Amino acid sequence: MELNMSLDKIIIDAFENNSIELITTVPCKQLSGVIAELETRESMIHVPANKEDEGMGICAGAFMGGKRSAIIMQNTAIGVTINTLVTLTQFYRLPLPMLISYRGELGEPVACQVEMAVHTKALLDQLGIPTYHFHKPEDVHEIDEILKYTFMANKPVAILTDATFWKGE
Amino acid sequence: MIRSEIIKNLVPVLSGELVVCNIGLPSQEMHLFGDQPSNFYMLGTMGLSSSIGLGLALAQDKTVVAIDGDGSVLTNLGTLPTIANNECDNFILLIIDNGSYGSTGDQPTYAGKKTSLAAVASACGCDNVVECQAEEAVSVMEAAIASKKMTIIVCKCASGNIPVPVITLDPVVIRHRFMQSIEA
Numbered sequence: 587m588e589l590n591m592s593l594d595k596i597i598i599d600a601f602e603n604n605s606i607e608l609i610t611t612v613p614c615k616q617l618s619g620v621i622a623e624l625e626t627r628e629s630m631i632h633v634p635a636n637k638e639d640e641g642m643g644i645c646a647g648a649f650m651g652g653k654r655s656a657i658i659m660q661n662t663a664i665g666v667t668i669n670t671l672v673t674l675t676q677f678y679r680l681p682l683p684m685l686i687s688y689r690g691e692l693g694e695p696v697a698c699q700v701e702m703a704v705h706t707k708a709l710l711d712q713l714g715i716p717t718y719h720f721h722k723p724e725d726v727h728e729i730d731e732i733l734k735y736t737f738m739a740n741k742p743v744a745i746l747t748d749a750t751f752w753k754g755e
Numbered sequence: 756m757i758r759s760e761i762i763k764n765l766v767p768v769l770s771g772e773l774v775v776c777n778i779g780l781p782s783q784e785m786h787l788f789g790d791q792p793s794n795f796y797m798l799g800t801m802g803l804s805s806s807i808g809l810g811l812a813l814a815q816d817k818t819v820v821a822i823d824g825d826g827s828v829l830t831n832l833g834t835l836p837t838i839a840n841n842e843c844d845n846f847i848l849l850i851i852d853n854g855s856y857g858s859t860g861d862q863p864t865y866a867g868k869k870t871s872l873a874a875v876a877s878a879c880g881c882d883n884v885v886e887c888q889a890e891e892a893v894s895v896m897e898a899a900i901a902s903k904k905m906t907i908i909v910c911k912c913a914s915g916n917i918p919v920p921v922i923t924l925d926p927v928v929i930r931h932r933f934m935q936s937i938e939a
């Protein structure tokens with residue numbers, strides 16, 4: 587739990603240090619800590635979205651309005667966001683860090699989550715989206731470089747965070 | 756009156772404003788009648804005009820007008836609670852409600868049947884919801900811009916389309932000149 591809290595803090599600190607000022611979220615159990623941490627920061631506008639494609643639209647508008655933005659979501663949302671990722675985020679060359687809970691991996695208690703997990707990397711690969719997989723807690727230290735890379739490249743970039751990462755062993 | 760006439764009439768009122776234009780014919784009509792760098796044309800992504808507009812309004816202080824369609828709002832109905840609960844007084848959402856999916860050949864939408872988008876917006880918690888007729892679009896828009904209050908306008912009109920050319924501007928050019936006009 588304590589390590590989990592520090593992962594949440596490291597991630598949100600990295601967002602803050604990279605001048606991200608607006609974050610949209612649709613929750614996942616694995617992301618509850620990071621969303622709670624986000625809520626404590628005055629420097630960032632948190633806009634809960636009802637659906638992830640809507641969230642990506644808000645992020646696109648915010649970026650064009652001068653605020654760097656990011657989305658926090660579950661990997662099960664990749665299906666509903668494909669059209670938005672390709673016709674908005676990629677077509678207009680907008681940077682979008684996506685912090686994604688990678689449900690359905692080792693340690694998953696819910697069988698249904700595995701069904702989307704087995705397609706997650708293939709879909710991201712098909713879309714040409716740079717993808718980083720956080721499996722061990724120390725992987726979190728790449729986040730700062732990943733965010734810098736995202737805003738350099740003007741692309742959506744996926745950070746998949748699995749249960750082993752969040753468990754912190 | 757049909758959508759293209761509303762858009763043509765709104766051109767002078769929207770001159771110099773940040774405008775997000777919905778996919779398909781609304782963008783093409785806006786581009787034909789009143790192209791300006793501060794217009795953001797959606798070339799795809801049906802449903803997200805209001806979301807892009809909200810993000811833009813949250814991120815900076817200038818007035819943002821998002822032009823949307825009834826079919827597009829129905830496809831992204833979750834946008835209305837988000838707008839209602841993230842109030843920003845520089846945001847105006849204009850839903851041109853022709854009761855049809857105009858850009859694809861005027862197939863009827865539920866907004867032209869039993870569903871009232873103005874009532875839905877109010878039920879979602881939006882405070883300043885104005886339903887008007889096509890002929891009132893200009894005066895309602897002027898009042899909304901002057902009010903400096905977040906406003907949702909549902910403008911009812913007849914379905915029907917005129918031939919308009921597609922937009923051949925590159926999306927990166929659209930975004931670049933749009934962002935430059937925000938910074939200016």
Ligand SMILES: Cc1ncc(C[n+]2csc(CCOP(=O)(O)OP(=O)(O)O)c2C)c(N)n1
Binds near residue numbers: 826864
């Ligand atoms: C996901 C998706 N489904 C369908 C379409 C095809 N499509 C493009 S515009 C449009 C109609 C939009 O209707 P509305 O928002 O009412 O605008 P209008 O053209 O009537 O002004 C449709 C169905 C699309 N672009 N994307």
Ligand SMILES: [Mg+2]
Binds near residue numbers: 851852853
């Ligand atoms: Mg319509």
